[in-house]
Amino acid sequence: MAAILELKDLCKSFGGVHAVNHVSFKIEKGEILGLIGPNGSGKSTCVNLISGVYKADGGDVLFEGKSVIRTSIAGRSRMGIGRTFQSPKPFTGLTVFDSVYTIAMQTRSYKEASKISGEILEQMGLSQYEKMRCEKLPIEKRKWLDMARVLVTRPRVLLLDEVMAGLNPNEIDESVALVRRVNKSGITVLFIEHVMKAVIKLCSRLVVLNDGRLLTSGDPDTVMNDPKVIAAYLGRGYHHAEND
Amino acid sequence: MTKEKPSPLKPSRLWKAGILLAFVVFLFLFPRMSSSNYIVSIGVTFCTFACLGVSWNIIGGYAAQISWCHSSFVAIGAYTGFLLFNHFGISPWISVFAGTGISAVAALIIGSISFRLRGPFFSLCTIAFAEIMRVWLLFQKNLTQGANGLVITFKQESFVNLMFRKDDAFYYILLVMLILYMLISWLLQRSRPGYYLRAIKVDEDAAESLGIKTHRIKLFAFVLSAVMTSAVGTIYAFFLTYIDPASISSMDLATRIGTMAVVGGAGTLFGPMVGALALVPLSELANVLLGSSGSGMLLYGGLMIIVIIFRRGGIVSLFSGDGAPVPALLKKLRGKGQAKNGGDSGA
Numbered sequence: 001m002a003a004i005l006e007l008k009d010l011c012k013s014f015g016g017v018h019a020v021n022h023v024s025f026k027i028e029k030g031e032i033l034g035l036i037g038p039n040g041s042g043k044s045t046c047v048n049l050i051s052g053v054y055k056a057d058g059g060d061v062l063f064e065g066k067s068v069i070r071t072s073i074a075g076r077s078r079m080g081i082g083r084t085f086q087s088p089k090p091f092t093g094l095t096v097f098d099s100v101y102t103i104a105m106q107t108r109s110y111k112e113a114s115k116i117s118g119e120i121l122e123q124m125g126l127s128q129y130e131k132m133r134c135e136k137l138p139i140e141k142r143k144w145l146d147m148a149r150v151l152v153t154r155p156r157v158l159l160l161d162e163v164m165a166g167l168n169p170n171e172i173d174e175s176v177a178l179v180r181r182v183n184k185s186g187i188t189v190l191f192i193e194h195v196m197k198a199v200i201k202l203c204s205r206l207v208v209l210n211d212g213r214l215l216t217s218g219d220p221d222t223v224m225n226d227p228k229v230i231a232a233y234l235g236r237g238y239h240h241a242e243n244d
Numbered sequence: 245m246t247k248e249k250p251s252p253l254k255p256s257r258l259w260k261a262g263i264l265l266a267f268v269v270f271l272f273l274f275p276r277m278s279s280s281n282y283i284v285s286i287g288v289t290f291c292t293f294a295c296l297g298v299s300w301n302i303i304g305g306y307a308a309q310i311s312w313c314h315s316s317f318v319a320i321g322a323y324t325g326f327l328l329f330n331h332f333g334i335s336p337w338i339s340v341f342a343g344t345g346i347s348a349v350a351a352l353i354i355g356s357i358s359f360r361l362r363g364p365f366f367s368l369c370t371i372a373f374a375e376i377m378r379v380w381l382l383f384q385k386n387l388t389q390g391a392n393g394l395v396i397t398f399k400q401e402s403f404v405n406l407m408f409r410k411d412d413a414f415y416y417i418l419l420v421m422l423i424l425y426m427l428i429s430w431l432l433q434r435s436r437p438g439y440y441l442r443a444i445k446v447d448e449d450a451a452e453s454l455g456i457k458t459h460r461i462k463l464f465a466f467v468l469s470a471v472m473t474s475a476v477g478t479i480y481a482f483f484l485t486y487i488d489p490a491s492i493s494s495m496d497l498a499t500r501i502g503t504m505a506v507v508g509g510a511g512t513l514f515g516p517m518v519g520a521l522a523l524v525p526l527s528e529l530a531n532v533l534l535g536s537s538g539s540g541m542l543l544y545g546g547l548m549i550i551v552i553i554f555r556r557g558g559i560v561s562l563f564s565g566d567g568a569p570v571p572a573l574l575k576k577l578r579g580k581g582q583a584k585n586g587g588d589s590g591a
Contacts, residue, residue, distance in 0.1 A: 051453055077455035089450035091443050102439040103454045153455050 004029040010059035019045040021212040032189040034203030041209040051083045082155030088142035090134030097130040104152040275412045284411040290524040291418035297504030297516025298425040299472035305510035306441040313370035316377040319493035321477025344471040351470035355463040381489040393488025406482035414483040509558030
């Protein structure tokens with residue numbers, strides 16, 4: 001399979017802290033790649049570097065073989081790199097429908113944008129909230145609204161930054177099904193998450209970061225049993241809890 | 245789905261249409277209701293500041309990019325109109341286009357530089373531009389007569405040269421402009437840039453990461469706002485017949501323009517007009533009662549503080565039920581009161 005997104009020797013420092021330190025990995029077209037690691041390991045910084053929110057100090061980001069390192073944030077989105085944020089960012093004051101419609105109308109006629117917004121909200125199970133103000137949505141629905149807004153941009157790669165944090169087990173199951181549906185529609189997913197149950201269910205490969213460096217990568221079984229990953233991130237109790 | 249609580253003051257659509265129609269009829273009949281030229285001149289001031297507020301609202305309200313240089317665009321329109329008329333006899337109806345052109349270029353330059361940066365840089369740039377403009381007008385004595393200002397001498401009644409014996413004509417010209425500006429604002433709200441501006445106002449990072457070209461949209465809004473402001477500046481200057489840097493290019497004027505929108509309801513269609521409707525007569529009343537032209541500014545400052553603390557959505561939010569977050573301080577006080585009364589905190 002061809003790589004749709006590639007990080008090449010990417011670096012980003014904040015003062016003396018090397019948040020991302022010479023990180024390289026590829027995302028294959030059509031896969032769900034899990035990006036895991038302890039807090040502060042550089043996962044969200046990687047997402048911000050890929051989406052252009054942060055400017056890289058060094059290295060390159062290739063999207064479908066072309067460098068996007070000098071492309072603007074909006075330009076990357078228009079090329080097909082979509083992202084959600086760790087904390088939902090609803091367009092306060094706008095209704096649920098209008099916040100999706102605002103994004104949908106960028107590349108469509110008003111009529112088409114209205115139609116596709118309704119369809120996406122239905123797919124995300126948000127139709128009943130259409131006329132509600134975004135800020136009044138419950139937290140998990142806000143995360144789905146974030147995803148709905150990204151999906152109307154017709155992304156080819158979707159960067160999901162901790163979309164399942166704070167959700168209850170039922171909501172996690174629903175979200176897993178949702179991410180799977182999104183992936184089956186042809187969208188490649190980079191899945192950043194601490195909820196390991198969801199990571200194992202969804203991801204075909206894992207990349208582990210620690211202290212801004214790439215610790216290891218591979219299939220979930222191998223990575224989860226890697227002593228380095230257990231020591232740095234999962235902890236010894238993780239496997240006992242799994243076995244229980 | 246939880247139903248939103250309707251505001252007790254929220255009027256129905258039919259009521260809204262009725263109130264609006266009655267208000268438009270009232271505005272058109274206003275000069276006929278009084279024989280006093282002073283009362284009509286208050287009407288002219290209302291229309292002028294409502295137009296300026298609507299213009300400011302496009303960048304300051306919809307996009308929440310606070311501009312302090314709108315008085316400079318008024319000055320550009322005013323001085324261009326006066327200079328072209330005094331030196332070349334050009335009608336203000338033509339010089340309006342020259343003024344708007346210069347203002348558009350100025351806005352384009354300020355915006356291109358400052359919108360690339362986040363945070364307060366745009367506001368700081370507008371303050372710098374306003375000061376540069378004021379000082380430049382003050383020291384270009386050959387062109388602007390400096391602090392002495394410029395005068396238009398009344399020759400004969402002429403629509404082409406905007407010279408009228410009574411203020412009724414200026415009132416109607418500015419009223420038509422106000423209706424036109426409201427229409428532009430209404431169309432903008434319903435258009436793509438209007439939606440994008442509201443998204444930018446809430447979260448610029450999110451808007452940009454979803455593909456919105458925030459820099460370009462903000463620039464468009466700022467140029468449109470500057471052009472509209474400048475056009476009012478030209479007409480208003482011919483009503484005043486005298487302009488000088490202290491009155492037409494001052495921070496006082498810039499503050500008054502922004503206050504109209506903030507007090508009425510920034511980022512709303514009717515907010516700036518409602519703000520002007522409340523502030524212009526109040527300011528006149530304060531000047532009459534307190535006998536000083538500075539009392540109007542005191543009033544603006546006081547009202548601005550009250551609105552920011554108690555009603556961020558402005559006056560219009562009283563009727564729509566939105567944009568009125570209870571300030572943290574009041575919430576705390578309310579919380580303490582509840583605790584004292586053995587509220588439901590469960591503590």
